[in-house]
Amino acid sequence: MSKALIIGSSHVGAYKNAADMFAELYPEAELDYFGVRGPLFLSGGIDKAGRFIVPFRDEKDRAFVVTTNGSESVATSGYDHLLLVGHRFAFVNFAALLRDHDILEGARTDKPRVISEVMLREIIETVTDMTVKDALRGFEDFGGTLTFAMAPYPASSIIERCGELELADVLDSFWAQPDAAWVYDTWLNHLRNALAAKGHHLLEQPDAVNDGLFATKPKYARKAATLNDGTLGKKDHRHMNADYGLAMLSAFAETRLGLTPQGAMRTSPQKKKKERIA
Amino acid sequence: MAPKAGSEVIVSPYQGLDDRAFWRSGVVEAGTYPPPDIYRPKFPIAKNLPIFTAGSCFAQHVGRTLANAGYHVIDTEPMPDWVPAELAHKHGYKLYSARFGNIYTVRQFLQLLQEAFGNFKPADPVWEKDGRYYDALRPGMTPGGLARPEHVMESRAYHLRAVQEAVAETGMVVFTLGLTETWQHKPSGTVYPTAPGTIAGRIDLEVHSFVNFRASEIRKDFLTVRKIFRAANPDVKFLLTVSPVPLTATASGAHVLPATTYSKSVLRTVAGELAEDFDDIDYFPSFEIVSSHPSAGRFFEPNLRSVKPRGVRRVMRAFLNAHENKPRTKEVRRAQRRALQEDRTADQKAAIAEDVICEEELLEAFRK
Numbered sequence: 083m084s085k086a087l088i089i090g091s092s093h094v095g096a097y098k099n100a101a102d103m104f105a106e107l108y109p110e111a112e113l114d115y116f117g118v119r120g121p122l123f124l125s126g127g128i129d130k131a132g133r134f135i136v137p138f139r140d141e142k143d144r145a146f147v148v149t150t151n152g153s154e155s156v157a158t159s160g161y162d163h164l165l166l167v168g169h170r171f172a173f174v175n176f177a178a179l180l181r182d183h184d185i186l187e188g189a190r191t192d193k194p195r196v197i198s199e200v201m202l203r204e205i206i207e208t209v210t211d212m213t214v215k216d217a218l219r220g221f222e223d224f225g226g227t228l229t230f231a232m233a234p235y236p237a238s239s240i241i242e243r244c245g246e247l248e249l250a251d252v253l254d255s256f257w258a259q260p261d262a263a264w265v266y267d268t269w270l271n272h273l274r275n276a277l278a279a280k281g282h283h284l285l286e287q288p289d290a291v292n293d294g295l296f297a298t299k300p301k302y303a304r305k306a307a308t309l310n311d312g313t314l315g316k317k318d319h320r321h322m323n324a325d326y327g328l329a330m331l332s333a334f335a336e337t338r339l340g341l342t343p344q345g346a347m348r349t350s351p352q353k354k355k356k357e358r359i360a
Numbered sequence: 361m362a363p364k365a366g367s368e369v370i371v372s373p374y375q376g377l378d379d380r381a382f383w384r385s386g387v388v389e390a391g392t393y394p395p396p397d398i399y400r401p402k403f404p405i406a407k408n409l410p411i412f413t414a415g416s417c418f419a420q421h422v423g424r425t426l427a428n429a430g431y432h433v434i435d436t437e438p439m440p441d442w443v444p445a446e447l448a449h450k451h452g453y454k455l456y457s458a459r460f461g462n463i464y465t466v467r468q469f470l471q472l473l474q475e476a477f478g479n480f481k482p483a484d485p486v487w488e489k490d491g492r493y494y495d496a497l498r499p500g501m502t503p504g505g506l507a508r509p510e511h512v513m514e515s516r517a518y519h520l521r522a523v524q525e526a527v528a529e530t531g532m533v534v535f536t537l538g539l540t541e542t543w544q545h546k547p548s549g550t551v552y553p554t555a556p557g558t559i560a561g562r563i564d565l566e567v568h569s570f571v572n573f574r575a576s577e578i579r580k581d582f583l584t585v586r587k588i589f590r591a592a593n594p595d596v597k598f599l600l601t602v603s604p605v606p607l608t609a610t611a612s613g614a615h616v617l618p619a620t621t622y623s624k625s626v627l628r629t630v631a632g633e634l635a636e637d638f639d640d641i642d643y644f645p646s647f648e649i650v651s652s653h654p655s656a657g658r659f660f661e662p663n664l665r666s667v668k669p670r671g672v673r674r675v676m677r678a679f680l681n682a683h684e685n686k687p688r689t690k691e692v693r694r695a696q697r698r699a700l701q702e703d704r705t706a707d708q709k710a711a712i713a714e715d716v717i718c719e720e721e722l723l724e725a726f727r728k
Contacts, residue, residue: 175442186511195437196518198511200504201451208447 084339085112087158089134090167091120092321093233097167100327107328107343108335116156118147120233123168127220132159158224165285165334166221167231171213171273173296174249176206176265177256189260199264206265207272214276229338230277231285231330233320237303238293240319250319257294266295283338291329302326387654394649394674399682402635402642403597409531410434412457412589416464416538418603418646418667420455423534425676433457434529436522452501457530458522461498464539465573466581466630467551472497473588476523483548486512487561494560496552505560532597533589536646537627540573541610541619555611570611572623578630586641598641600631604650606665624651646675 088097094117101113118126118136122143126136135155138144147154158164183197184190221228236253243250256262274284293299302322335341379385380397387395405411411433413423427433439453452459463469474480475497487494492505493512498519506512543555546569557563573581589596602624610619628647635643650659650671657664659671 172442175440179440186515187507195522196515198451198502198506198515200502200506201447204447204451205443208444209442212444 083110083112084163084335084341085114085161086163086165086334086339087114087116087156087161088165088167089116089123089126089156090118090165090231091123091233092117093168096234096322096324096327097331098327099324100331103324103328104331104335107332108339108341109344110341111335111339113331114156114161116151117167118150119143120168122147124216125220128158128224129155130223131157132223133157162226163229163338164221164224164226165229165231165338166217168233169213169217169230170233171217171269172209173266173269174252175209176202176269177262177296178252179205180259180262180265181252181255184259185261185264188264191259202265203268206269210269210272211276214273214280218280218282228282229285229334230282231334232287234302234322234326235287235292235296235298237300237319237322238297239300239303243319253296257297262295285330285334285337288329288333291326298322298326302329393654394678398649398678399644401682402639405431405532405597405599405683408432410529412526412530412533413535414456414460414463414469414533415536415601416603416605417462418538418605419462419534419536419601421667421672421676422536422601422646422679423456425672425680426534429680434526436525437519450503452498457526459498459501459519460523461501462538462553463535464553465542465551466537466578466585467573468497468542468553469535470581470585470588471551472523473527473585476520476527477588483545483550484556484561484567485516487556487559489560492560496556496561499552499554499559499561527589528592530589530593530596532599533585534599534601535585536601536603537578537631538603538605539607540578540623540626541607541612542571542573543568543611544571572612573626575626575630578626579634582630582634586638596640598634598638599644600634600641601644602627602631602647604647604659604667604671608665644679646679649675649678 088094090097094115097113098115098117101115104111104113116134117123122136122138126134129135133155134157136143136147138147138154144154179197179202180193182193183195183202184193185202186196186198188199217230218228236249238257240247240250241254241257244254245251256265259265270286274286277284287298291298291302300319302325303319304323332343335343374381378397379390380395386397390396407430409432411423411426411431413419413426413433415422423433434457435454436457437453437459439448443453445454448454452461455461456463460472463472471480471482475482482497485496486509487496487499488509489505492507493509494502494505495512495516497516502512502515506515542551542553543563544551546567551571555563556568586598589598604624606620607616607623610616610623612619612622614622624647631643634641649655650667655671659668659674660666661668
């Protein structure tokens, strides 16, 4: 039996909502969940006693965490794996930089400025390293390998909100940029390597849920739920539903826990394979 | 202020002058250094006045301090705040009002402006080194160079548009005069910020020659610079400073110490005369604060060339105090003394000094 603890921001909600489906598919895995608001998660860490704790800003914070999780901290000992959910590793910053800049050695899209590939690569690598350092801060005393699952890539349907939401504008511009793939690949490869260099692992979104670069298929954002099961507004394009959670948990089980799916959905990957061949 | 003729019997024209006019009261017994009242601004600088900063490496401190103090320093080639400053500086961002790098001579400044407005075409604008290409007019801005000469030219075209934009919105120009010596492309008169061959390119003494600008040439160049800015905004103001950083090397044939004194004296003279002659030009004595003998060299690093962060802070504090009209009460003087002590402590602790990008350091490296 593999035992894993999933700690993270509100995006843990998608994983938690997939818990029952996951248990059917992977009965050999035992998962526990601990989710807090994003800013608390990002500034939390493991204390000397091995508990994941967060710096509460006020009593409301504390009460919310206790109501959601049953306790205000969680013990990390006794788990084989720790999955941290909710970092973004600065990608939106890099996408935002391309709103005003074309890459000097790349295509022209009438941006007011150009930036050299050398400098852009240096920015991506330096800033990504800084975010990795930040992400690992507070987990120095955890003996094992950490696995990081980023906050879900926004649903590609986020462009519906262009003009009212900056993230939508940034991504709309990024997805239209002919050199977007170079930026995305440079970032992702560096992130993967930077975590590996520290002995940790990046759990990437499976291709099946992706809708291009740094985008999730809109269907995974439908009926997305918050950590406490309250349905989010229809305009939320960042929080994902249980189907997304299951896809991520399955990827985690297979790549990190070494498990294969069992039970009713065992044939599912084959179906997917047939779909790909078709 | 000169004494007024009237009922008083004037014994000497120095009678009744302010303390600042006398060496003993203005410097020796001033109580603080730099002496209070060392600088009286000719005109106020509103926080929302768009300021164009340029000059030799010391000017980076000026722009940075003004921006940190809440002044509106123009930046038409910006980088977001989340990009680490060190990385941005390395590629020429967040140093000046556009990504032109250090401008050591007034001729270099004039050339840049003329080129931006289509009135000058530099000779030999792309330099090569080890198969990589550099902008000869700002070779330090692309460490490692670019893959193709076309990239250099295209990048420069974007840069020149950014310079134009910056000029168009300028309310005040802060310029630090750095050097009189430079290297030029003889047939065209194009001057470069670094000698060909220092960062990239090759020196060809048939084509390139050393030039040490005279005061009259520098004044003439500056007045043309002024004309260009005034064409965009007739109310534009100018604040001149002279860099206290000595020459790393001289190609004049003289010893580097007298060559430095000569160069700085010429620049100081030009700046002083311009400030005397024009109401829209002011001079701030950063050079004197750092370099003159009452500072006893204590603002220089052991290499006697780089200015210590403490020196920069002292200069910029004098500037901000004068512009923000802080009264020089006993409390303020006490605070200044406290600040002095803090400066010393900060210097001792400073593991990483606020670095400036200075191509001249390369000259030193080349000496070895």
